[in-house]
Amino acid sequence: MDYAKTASGILDAVGGPGNVTHLEHCSTRLRFTLADTHEVDHARLKAVPGVMGVVGTQPQVVIGNDVVEVHAALTRLTGMGPGHGGAAAAAVGAPADGSRGGWGARVLDFIVGVFQPLIPAIAGAGVLKSLMLLATMFGLSKNGATYNTLVAISDATFFFLPLLVAVTTATKLNTNRLVAVAAVSVLVLPPMTKRMADGTSVFGLAIPNVTYSSQVFPAILAVLLLAVVERFLTRVTPKPVRIFFVPMVGLLVTVPVTLLFLGPLGFRLGTGFTTGVLWVFHTLGWVAFPLLAVALPFIISVGMHKAFIPYVVNQLSTAGYEPLYNPVSLAHNIAESGASFGVALRTKDTEMRSTGVSAGLSALFGITEPALYGITIQNKRALISVLSGAAAGATWLGVTHVTSYVAVGPGLASMSMFINANDPRNIVNAIVGAAIAFVTAFVVAMLTWSDAASATLKVRGVVAANAPANPDRALSPHDVLSPTDGTVVPLSEVSDRVFAGGVLGDGCAVRPTSGEFRSPAAGVVSMLFDTHHAVAVSTDDGVDLLIHVGLDTVRLNGTHFTAYVTKGDRVEAGQLLITADLDAIRADGYDTTTPVVVTNGAAVHVGAVRAGTQVAAGAPLFPVSTRATADVVS
Template sequence: MSQEKLAREIVQGVGGESNVVSLVHCATRLRFTLKDNAKADKAALEKTDGIITVKESGGQFQVVVGNKVPEVYAAIGEVSGILNESKNGENSKDKASAGKKGFGAVIDVISSIFAPLLGVMAGAGILKGLLLIADNFGWLPKTSSTYIILFGAADSLFYFLPVLLAVTTARKFGGNIFTAMTIAGALLLPSVTALNGAETDVTFFGIPVVMMSYSSTVIPIILAVIVMSKLEKFFNRVIHESVKNFLTPMISLAVMVPLTLLVFGPFGVYVGNGIADALLAAFSFSPLIAGAILGAGWQLLVIFGVHWGLVPVFINNIAVYGRDGIKPAATASVFAQTGAAFGVMLKTKNKKLKTLAGSATLSAVFGITEPAVYGVTLPLKRPFIAGIIGGAVGGAIIGQGGTQAFASGAPGLLTLPIFYGPGGQGFPALIIGIVASFVISATLTYIMGFKDPVEESEEDKAKSDTSASGKNATTPASSVAPATASAAGSIGETALSPLSGTVIPLADVPDPAFAAEAMGKGVAIEPSVGRVVAPFDGTVTVAFKKKHALAVVSDTGAEILVHVGVDTVKLDGEHFTSHIQEGDRVKAGQLLLEFDIEKIRAAGYPTVTPVIVTNTFDYADVLPLQQGEVQAGDELLETIPGHDADGDGGSKQSA
């Protein structure tokens, strides 16, 4: 598919050009801020050739397209007006209030500001790392003019980072880009920076000014431009049309530069240093444990889009201390998922999956893990878990070895030079850590196995036979289930629908954990009646205090989770009435929970309800038995017995 055609389909899939507030991109994702996410056709986009997956995270509608994202981004600019500055200005008033609240809004702001810089930041970081290596080995001394020129090319981005952040922040908040750049330039002006080392007191109309170095800083200019953008809108409303084009910038500069030096600068530097010191303290307390946690959890943070919260910390550490000891452990997570994808490539007998895993491994080696995670390891589940384990081991080694990052850049094979500092201290631990994470993840993936699509045709036949016999039987499922026990000890069972409504695939649930089947297989139901009943005879194992979810285990071992709505935990139990407690015995069809559909929707939360078999791994498969409309008490899910211990997906039959 041509990039132009793909761009047109993406624009149509996100609800059209008129539904787009803003668009930025990072290394692999197009990050849309939409006026109304409900207008986007997520299911259609995910089926489009050239799109790996679609995520909704941090208030953004993210279309993952992989390494070709710059070309697709440019093509969107050619086929639409989405990238026009005029459009961004028109929609700027909506950007800060596009339906995002709390932490999601913070993540949206951070990602929008930093994402456009990641490519050049990685390139500059690699060059800087290579120069450090060249100096350490005596190939190119620091005193040579060649080194100075090349180092200037590498270090310019980091020194003038406030100017670049002024541009991206102004775009995000609809401010005047040139005014924002001028404010940042004032912070770096030689005559102003010279005041930092002046022996005399620095004042502004008698008010003491705490001078600091603002080169490479992050938080001060972001705060300044956000406030500047708000002031501009106010001045443009109250100043006459004939003079506002020059009076508004004049007032903005006269107010914001002193205000930044007096308030935002010191505050931002202190806050950034405080966060950095807290994280560094965690690494100082136990670098092994801290490294293991970051190595295991980095890809989870990436999946939910919250890793952006740490990006300013990494950059701030390099700006303030000249190095960062937190980011290196994240490199283990990248190579761990790479190893897991490589293990899938070695293990699978399915040609299509082998090709996909191979190409995903190659991309992941260079730091682009989305194709590996979303296309290979996460859908297969066990390889993703193997990657988490491998990342924990590698992160622990890197953390304990004291590896430091001396420049910014996405973790990957090409960016390894950014971790090579004076004397190479900590660099061997990095190499050992990423090798360990790769090898451990690949090995565990191969040993633990996964459900290989190569046996799909044989399994489908077995499933069809089992499903047909289950559907034609007139005896209740609970009475016939023990007769289907397998060699592995799992028992087939039919679960009844706990709700009335419309059955939809889990992939359409606007929550990545459910959509990726990370919690287990099942279906989702858009409820028409606010009642949840027991899916079989069993015991309530989980009854959340906030009443939005519950779990029941059957007498034969099937575990069903019913999660009413998405993010409804934030309602703190409002609009829910629970009729059970943990440990209660329940009968099939017994009322467990009631909820007010309209009030939950009015509060802004989707009511689509995942119904999940949380112990999916105990079975060969979990089959949906209904499509379209379903009534509470109808047969909904069937667990297929015969899951084998080695995880290759084959169905073992006892003699």
């Protein structure tokens, strides 16, 4: 991928650097905040090479595994550093068109902005601890200095989680990060936590005894208040004293209010959210697993899966385990992988095969967006394969009570997240569930996939949009297909003596009603005129075909024609070759009748032409066979 070209195309499609107020990325998506979303050209954005999909009014551009590199290229183009807005940021505090979305969209955007940056630290520390637990199962002592030193890395990450949340929240709110950390650090200061346990007060009001280590919501509420106070004070404070007065008063207001009110409220919010999710889990039991599994592709496709992050982080940081979302995500991720590999093996299209393999590998390691946007959502049969595998795998995981212990995207490389030193069966059942998901999705994809039924291939023009889902039952393998919609006429009725006399070869012609011209058979483009009015295809069966759009249209010098292939390209039957503006060609005085001719007639026999019939692109025109085969048949 040309990262600079992709970044430039994306930037142009979203309205240019002046329209970008904020840009960040997650594991697979670029997340824009734009001053005016009406400037976005969604069709153009989706057509940019490297873009897998676009979600939301404030666009989330799905890139896949190359998102970091594309984001870096965008940063260079816009001059935006981490946590900074673009050229429009200084001029606008919110999109000028009021299109930030409803409260739901804005809350979700805030949640993603706060929690997504936490994942690398939490995941890295969590996986490290799970690997240390694995090491103890092979003889490493839990009482040894090495074990305790390395485990302290993970423990410190979660203990000081409120400080990490303060940084990400302040970044999202564009407030002073270090002042935010100073405000929140009081909540986990050891002497302060001891005084809260013993009973203390501020301004004569008793401070509730709450343990804030490993909590996330108290820190978020504290920084929200700090941001409001800081903005107000910045507006009213004289500039000479602003550098110390604003943070001093901000801390003086924020810390006591947080200790007295916001901290306890945030603690209850986190506990209540987690309790609600666990209530669903305990009420439905294992049935909750397949239900969530079949919903995940649709939830992820619109970005709503990020709403689970606060629950997962809070549950893991407080209870040390998570019993629902991560196990179900494992089943879904691996099912996406199995379906993608199944499609890759079944498809005859090289680009789809490449997408299937790369997306399958990504999903196997926990990154599902390439599979989801590249294959699953666009193709009903692939989606059914994923749903089947995810439901089957999740059912096993639910019945066997598999539990996770790390906040990381479940996949092959992160299976240690299911290690429980006190229950070795947990990791075994997780592996079995993943295998069930993969095999089920793979087998269903192998049994059901058809290129002819693929919406992706139809959009790309690899197969005709009206091609039958099972073409082998409708067509002979030796049929030459119509390149376009129209009426079939014999060559003898073509008003060009070269074609009518069979000088170039036998075949027929089509009077087209559509300006799209597709390959009549699978093969290789052996010739494309510079004027793009004619193209030749050498088929896999050794038939040389010429498709000549219009009569004497070489005189147009390429005007009104667009080619979608080049010489040497591999093409499939029904793949788009050329488009032509038929009305403009006729207006210039040219006949649009399109001969389809077999040019190596000495080696190929042309059968009966279905003259006088109305055909659609992909319908049979005439059968062909080699001369040797024809002689044997006769």
